[in-house]
Amino acid sequence: MLRSSAAVAFVxxxxxxxxxxxxxxxxxLLPLFGGAFHVWTTALMFFQGALFCAYLYAHLLAPRIGRWHLAVVxxxxxxxxxxxxxxxxxxASTLAILxxxxxxxxxxxxxxxxxxxxTQRWLADAGREPWGLYAVSNLGSLGALLLYAIVIEPQIGLRTQRWVWAGGYVIYVGLAWLAWRQRGAATRPLPESDAPGPRPRPAxxxxxxxxxxxxxxxxxAVTNLVALEVGNVPLVWVLPLAIYLASFVVAFATPRAGEATRVPGAVRRLWPHVAAVGAFFFSGGDAGGGWIDVLVHYAVLxxxxxxxxxxxxxxxxxxxxxTLFYLVIALGGWLGGAFVALVAPAAFTGLWEYPLALAALALTMGVGRRAALAEWVKTAPKLALIVSAALVVVILVKIAGALSAQTGTDTLAVRRSFYGIYRVTETGGRVRDMMSGSTRHGRQRVGDLTPLSYYHPAGPLGDALTLIEPPRHLGVVGLGVGAAAGHLEPGDRARFYEIDPAVVELARAHFTYLSGARGEVELRTGDARLSLERDDERFDLLFIDAFSGDAIPTHLLTREALALYMEHLAPDGVLLLHVSNRYYDLRPALRATLETLSLPAVHVARVDRLATDQDPSQYVAVAGHAERLSPLRARGWSPLTELPSVSPWTDDHANVIEALSLP
Structure with missing residues (x-):
């Protein structure tokens, strides 16, 4: 038992x-950097580096300055x-975030x-067993992550979160003083196994x-994989980190009598097989199996x-x-994070940090405990070994195929940027697609300017364009392959806003919607909301097409953002939002947010009776008065008020969990 209750509370x-x-x-950070999927991994790498610096301080300086550490606190x-x-x-850039x-x-x-x-050093110097505080620390960390994901983020705005956190820090300072006062002297000798030993060897x-x-x-790597598929939101960050911390809680918990560790024997025996399953699911593509894949990767983690x-x-x-032990752990954590956040984006076009991290772990565990590895081979069920060996063969074949596909005739280009991973493919020399993970960002028949996929003339975008008399002035947030430019007629103008230069490069190099447009096309690179705040353009139709991809830039769908869009509409202008997404139904949140602005809206989900080369899609149209949307209602669009209402989204608070479309 730890004698100092203040030390426990402090930790x-x-x-x-x-x-x-x-x-x-x-x-x-997320809205300031356009919702880029690398924002969180870059921030996490920074936190790991800061953790290493903190442990370096604790190892070198804290023992020497004693109570002056309270001034640092x-x-x-x-x-x-x-x-x-x-x-x-x-x-967005790594340097700007750091x-x-x-x-x-x-x-x-x-x-x-x-x-x-x-705090553990204070107890150890007093001759008291300190390891229990490590479990206390990890339990607090795990509890904070789960509380943030389940309660704080869905229910509390950012301004309130910041001030509550500040109040908590004031309490923390008071607990630091109490913990120092109560550190006391030893109440029992250290266990023999924890007695001072020789300095650890370099190996x-x-x-x-x-x-x-x-x-x-x-x-x-798992966080990147899931964020690319499901979206870059706090829930996606927190769950893998909570799993990671929970593994520390279990591994460093005090073993029961007669046990060497609290880690279940099944985990120690079966983790190589589970890792093989994870590699198998990864080798099927960067992502793409929906919620089943997500759950498998979390289980492997x-x-x-x-x-x-x-x-x-x-x-x-x-x-x-x-303190040396924690210092080395922190350094290793930072090195692993730096590999994913800095090296992998520069070295790989895919998420190859996933299998490489698994391979590094298997090699470390195998070499570090050769005897245990030999015992595992002897005792593991023969069927599990056979299945794992078969999986390894299949994985190697699939990875080889994926690697060759990146430079084969069907794959024209692969780009990894701060915002995503994109692949341009050509099928049968006739149709080209831009994909990000399993999400299509646009399609074009070679030599044909007819918009396809979500942008088909027979689809909702075609419906909305019938509201506008020529010549038309369009604003488009989100470029994709530039399919919206295929709707332009002579005399029309369109200004595209695209945050990712890689998307602009691919759209220009491998698709002809922009170069072959019959109207005038202008491109603006950068965050659309920031660009619109600086612009004074007024559009007949402002088309927001930023939600069908893997990440949900919530800052483009808040009350403040919608008000900004309406300011950029010409008289009788129409705001059109493409909200198709496999993981989120954004329409209820959009309804609630539009109601705070007293704006009428209609929506359509075009999922059947589709034309050739047309994909299912969901659209919402907004105008200054309801009569402007009457022609769309005649085409089958419905009032948005028919949908359930949830919490409105603002810059201060957006409950993304409410928008999840669970299977």
């Missing part, structure tokens, strides 16, 4: 604040409430990250490093991180060297 509150700060900061009071800077950027985080978040995050290590340090780096890289962290616990040193 627990510090962990809660630390891991509620991470998604809060990510949520603050008070320093973040100058940075309350937490923020990341208010102005958005035209184009700069903001360094200026606004590094100090409070770094101080909080020292909590568990410094042991490398083993710790790899056992922390590989799971960290795999955590971020749970198994492999629990196995790795169980081995890390087995290899832990005596308490005398615990």
């Amino acid at each position: 627990f509150v510090g962990a809660v604040l630390l891991f509620s700060l991470e998604p809060l900061v990510g949520r603050l 008070a320093l973040p009071l100058l940075f309350l409430p937490p923020e990341v800077g208010g102005a958005g950027v035209a184009e 700069t903001r985080l360094s200026l606004h978040v590094a100090v409070p995050f770094g101080v909080l990250a020292t909590t568990a290590v410094v 042991r340090l490398v083993y710790w490093l790899l056992l922390s780096a590989a799971p960290s890289a795999f955590l971020m 749970a198994f492999v991180t629990l196995a790795a962290h169980g081995e890390l616990h087995r290899a832990r040193p005596a308490p005398k060297h615990l």
Whole structure:
């Protein structure tokens, strides 16, 4: 039992604040950088680097400065409430995100990250067993993540979140003083296994490093994979991180009598088979199996991180060297994160960090515990070994096929950018598609300017364009392959807003909608909302086409954003939103938000009686008065008020969980 209740409270509150700060900061960053899917992985890499710096401080300085650490704890009071800077950027970049985080978040995050290590050091120096505080810290971290995903983010606005967090930090400062006062003297001798031992050898340090780096890289690889498919929202960030932390909680929990570890034996025996299943699902493509794939990847993450962290616990040193142990773990976590956030986007066009992280983990576990590996081969069920061997063969064949497909005749180009991964394919020399994961961003028949897919003349976009008398002035948010330009007639003008330069490059190089348009086309690169705030254009039709992809840029669908769009409409202009998405039904949130602006709207879900080369789609049309939308109602569009209403979305609060379309 830990004698200092203040130490337990101090560590627990510090962990809660630390891991509620991470998604809060990510949520603050996301709209400033256009909802880019690399925002979270870049932020997570920064947090891991800050964690390493905090542990370095705890290892080198905290033992020497003693109670002066309390002054360091008070320093973040100058940075309350937490923020990341208010102005958005035209184009997201890793450097821009890291700069903001360094200026606004590094100090409070770094101080909080020292909590568990410094407090354990206080207890260890007093001759008391400190490992239980590690479990307390991880439980607080896990609780904070789940609370944020389930309660805080869906129910509480960002402004309130920031000030509540600031109040929590004031409490944390008071607990720091109490914990220092109550650290006391030893109440019982250290267990013999935890008595001071020799300094760990370099090989042991490398083993710790790899056992922390590989799971960290795999955590971020799984997060990228799911974010590309489901969307870049806090729920998608928090669940993998919660699984990762839960593996630490279980692995470092105090074993029961007669047990060496709390990690179940089934996990230690079966994790290689589960990893093979994960690699098999990955080799079927970057993503694409819907919710089943997502659940499989989360299960694989749970198994492999629990196995790795169980081995890390087995290899832990005596308490005398615990700050060194945590320092190496933090360095490994940062190296794994840096590989995914910095190296992988530059080196790979696909999400190959996923199988590479699995391979690194298997190699580390195999080499580090050769005897255990041999015992596993002897004791593992023969059927499991046969199935795993077969999976490995299939995986190698599928990965080889995927690699060759990237340069084969059917794949014209593959690009990985800060915002996504895109693949342009050509089928039979006749039809070209732009794909991101399993989502189609546009299609064109070679040599034909007729818009296809969601933009077909017989579809909702064609319906909406009949409302506008020529010559027409169109604004389009989201380029795709430029299919909307195929609707232009001589005298028409269209201004496209596209945040990702890679999409512009692919649309121009491999599709002819832009170059062959019969009207005038203008392209603006950068975040559409920021661009519109600077523009004074008035459009006959403003077409928002940014929600059918893998990420949901919520800042383009808030009350403030919708009000901005209406300001950019000409008299009797129409706002059209394409809201087709496999994972979210955005129409109820859109209805609630439009009601706060007293704007009439109609919607259509065109899912049957489709023309050739037309895909199912959902659209919403908005105008200043209901009569303007009457022609659309005659074509089968329905009032948006027929849909259930949920919480309206604002810049301060958007409940994305309510919009999820679960199977």
